[in-house]
Amino acid sequence: MYEFTAPFQTPSGSPIRELFRYLSEPGMISFAGGYPASDLFDVEGLASAQERAYQASSRCLQYGPTDGLPELKNELLALMGRRGVLCAPEQLLVTTGSQQGLDLLLRILVAPGDVVMTEQPAYPATLQAMKLQQASIVTVPVDGDGLDVGKLASLLASGVVGRPKLLYTVPTFANPTGATLTRERRIELLKLAVKYRFLVVEDDPYGDLRFKGDTIPSILALTNEVEGSRDWVVHFASLSKIVAPGLRVGWTIAPVEIARRCVIAKQTVDLCSSPWTQATAAEYLADGALERHLPRITAMYRRKCDALCSELRSQLGDAVKFHQPEGGMFVWTRAEEIDASQLLMRAIENKVMFVPGKAFFADKLDPSALRLSFAAPNVEEIVEGVKRLKRAYDELLAAGISAV
Structure with missing residues (x-):
């Protein structure tokens, strides 16, 4: 019908x-x-942040910039700096959860039939988004140390899959495996991205939830160690798992030409993420509550x-x-x-x-x-x-x- x-x-x-x-x-x-534990939400801290944010009520209730409120972007840039990443404001886009960041990236980069790669097993919403974009999905296995970069290298060298547009990975405490990609594998992955010219899409919603072992820098932070690799990394992050999913605050860090096109794509999706929750998140971060x-x-x-x-x-x-x-x-x-x-x-x-x-x-x-x-x-x-x-x-x- x-x-x-x-x-x-x-x-x-x-x-x-x-x-x-x-x-x-x-x-x-x-x-x-x-789902994060509801009883661990910082209810008082968020209520206080929202009260402070709402003192500028018209700002909370009005449309905001598509790329995000400046005060939130400043706090996110500072947060990323503490995580070992320096970037310019025009490289950062606030999204309605990090899942929107993936959707926007696929919209601007992937045409039907284009090859995209993902670790397997992988987050189901990622697979769903790739299928809806009509991408040709090629999988790379994982083990206890995350993505098997050696098998990826062999696959790329064989030429069987052609040049992929991107590779998606959750390198730290992966969903679903819980595995963490080693520092050595992260470096090798960056070298492969430069050599074969594909984007490494790093989804990092869980990185702050480490309760054992030593912190490993994000793939984005390690681009300082591989010449030319910063141009081949897109990084997604979110407050959903570490503050509250109801805020729907995520962000994308990407090369300027990618970020600019994602902003244009977002204009057709929701114009802007909620200024009210963005302002609340900005106050929460500025206070050091996180x-x-x-x-x-x-x-x-x-x-x-x-x-x-x-x-x-x-x-x-x-x-x-x-x-x-x-x-x-x-x-x-x-x-x-x-x-x-x-x-x-x-x-x-x-x-x-x-x-x-x-x-x-x-x-x-x-x-x-x-x-x-x-x-x-x-x-x-x-x-x-x-x-x-x-x-x-x-x-x-x-x-x-x-x-x-």
Whole structure:
């Protein structure tokens, strides 16, 4: 009846958001969504920041510049400076969450059929955005140290895929694997980007959530060590995981010619991100509230991550394999003998949820993989949730339903 464009003729929604209908069930424990813990929101600090911001009420209620309020951009530039990155204001664009930054970048760079690369497994919304842009997606595997840069180098050298427009990665506490790309691999990735002339798209929403180990500079910060590489990096960041997703404040740092075109693309999308929440975020950052509050978040996430990993070992033992992350929000798990989608159905019956791994693959699915997020539930819920997961696992084995 309706003549939809090709990408929307048979679209598929987010496999994670499709699980949200189960959240309202009484007693449900969720390891599914990548939600930060609501009880860790700095409610008082944000309320105070909003009160100060609203003293300039007309500024909060009026349209703002497409590239972001100057006061917020100044605070974000200062924040990036503390992260080892110096950039000019015209290189930074405020977005409505970092996901909008990816959407804008794909709009200005990727035509139907263009080759784009992504680590695999990868964030499902990234795969969804690439598919809707009708890109040709080429995947690169990951291991416990993040993107396998050696395999990427071999793939590029073979010439099989042609020249990719970009490569997307979450190098620090990746979603979904929790893995962190080593410093050495980051340097090699930058060298490959310069050699083969493709953009490294670095998505960094979790970098501040480190609770163990030593900090590794972002890929963008390491461009100082590889000549010519700054021209080949686009960096996304966000306040969603470290302050509150309801602010919808993200930002893109890119070469000027890319940033300028993203601003024009954003004009057709939403004109500007909400000045009210931008002003609130600017006041919050200017007050130093983020630096004061982050230790509370990371300390609690450490407790939660330790509890989840301890319970997985205690309850499921050798039945599951996983890498314990040093930060972030996720534990990537494989249950060798089980189809995770079948396990999910049993788990929901036992009032516990997770995301089956197939949601994170563009190809070569791993049916035994599942993502567990420890951020939102409290420690007691994590302990009980793993017990319920073990019960679901045992029921599935007893029913003779195997994976693979």
